[in-house]
Amino acid sequence: MTMPKSQPIILDEACAPRRILELFSVKWTTMVLHSLHFHGGTCRTGVLARSLPGCSKKMLTQTLREMERDGLIDRKVYPVVPPMVEYSLTPLGQLFIEPIELLYAWGEKNAEALKKLSRRRTATAAQKSTKGASRKP
Amino acid sequence: MTMPKSQPIILDEACAPRRILELFSVKWTTMVLHSLHFHGGTCRTGVLARSLPGCSKKMLTQTLREMERDGLIDRKVYPVVPPMVEYSLTPLGQLFIEPIELLYAWGEKNAEALKKLSRRRTATAAQKSTKGASRKP
DNA sequence: CCGAATCCAGCCGGATACTG
DNA sequence: CAGTATCCGGCTGGATTCGG
Numbered sequence: 167m168t169m170p171k172s173q174p175i176i177l178d179e180a181c182a183p184r185r186i187l188e189l190f191s192v193k194w195t196t197m198v199l200h201s202l203h204f205h206g207g208t209c210r211t212g213v214l215a216r217s218l219p220g221c222s223k224k225m226l227t228q229t230l231r232e233m234e235r236d237g238l239i240d241r242k243v244y245p246v247v248p249p250m251v252e253y254s255l256t257p258l259g260q261l262f263i264e265p266i267e268l269l270y271a272w273g274e275k276n277a278e279a280l281k282k283l284s285r286r287r288t289a290t291a292a293q294k295s296t297k298g299a300s301r302k303p
Numbered sequence: 304m305t306m307p308k309s310q311p312i313i314l315d316e317a318c319a320p321r322r323i324l325e326l327f328s329v330k331w332t333t334m335v336l337h338s339l340h341f342h343g344g345t346c347r348t349g350v351l352a353r354s355l356p357g358c359s360k361k362m363l364t365q366t367l368r369e370m371e372r373d374g375l376i377d378r379k380v381y382p383v384v385p386p387m388v389e390y391s392l393t394p395l396g397q398l399f400i401e402p403i404e405l406l407y408a409w410g411e412k413n414a415e416a417l418k419k420l421s422r423r424r425t426a427t428a429a430q431k432s433t434k435g436a437s438r439k440p
Numbered sequence: 441c442c443g444a445a446t447c448c449a450g451c452c453g454g455a456t457a458c459t460g
Numbered sequence: 461c462a463g464t465a466t467c468c469g470g471c472t473g474g475a476t477t478c479g480g
Binding site: 349360 | 441442443444
């Protein structure tokens, strides 16, 4: 009766599940959380960096800043020389460990089936047109 | 003995769990899978589009193409007019439904706690320098 | 209704150099 | 060691237009 004939919007931008899927889609975030957890909930910048091959220093710093702003991690600077900085999971960050580790375990369990997933550049890499370069001759 | 003193790389680029986290980090992919599942495993482009507010047509098409290439979905074109195209989950795609729905449910269950996650632009939006624009006046 | 092609501003993200 | 600042090529992705 009151149901409109059109399809309902099932992934409203504000709903919690969608925000989760979006958080998971922020590059490096889940991996940082996983790595932090793996190291006991706290670890230094360098260790974090070394555990994330493929993530540049710049990317790592940016990600860490964002995560700090979002309340997922804490940053503690020790006034020593050479400098030492430790990142640790906040309670909110810890909350995410469960689903992340679940996903992680699921990945291990299904490693075989997942080999079929071939290339995975980063995202969309399909709009290379046939032209190459001619913009400003 | 053979263990090196340095920290091990725990998220090697080739390991299955990492590839999963990366797949989840590809914008729209999990949402498309979820939406497809929600609609019974198959649905038309338009319905898909309407269920993903915030996703432009172009993005949707690109994502669908990538997913098709990766074997996550199938695309079927009906030679009718007006055109009708249906996308459906492949067995590989179906495999992902379980963890995605788990995550989805987890999000609903923890909706309260997740409200703390404030802004979530898209990813990194922190490198705005102080300068603004002067390149080519 | 579904999608391809084109245009193009704006950001992404690596490399590098520099501070403390 | 940790982080910032700057340069800058190239991809991202929205808007629009055309086609069946």
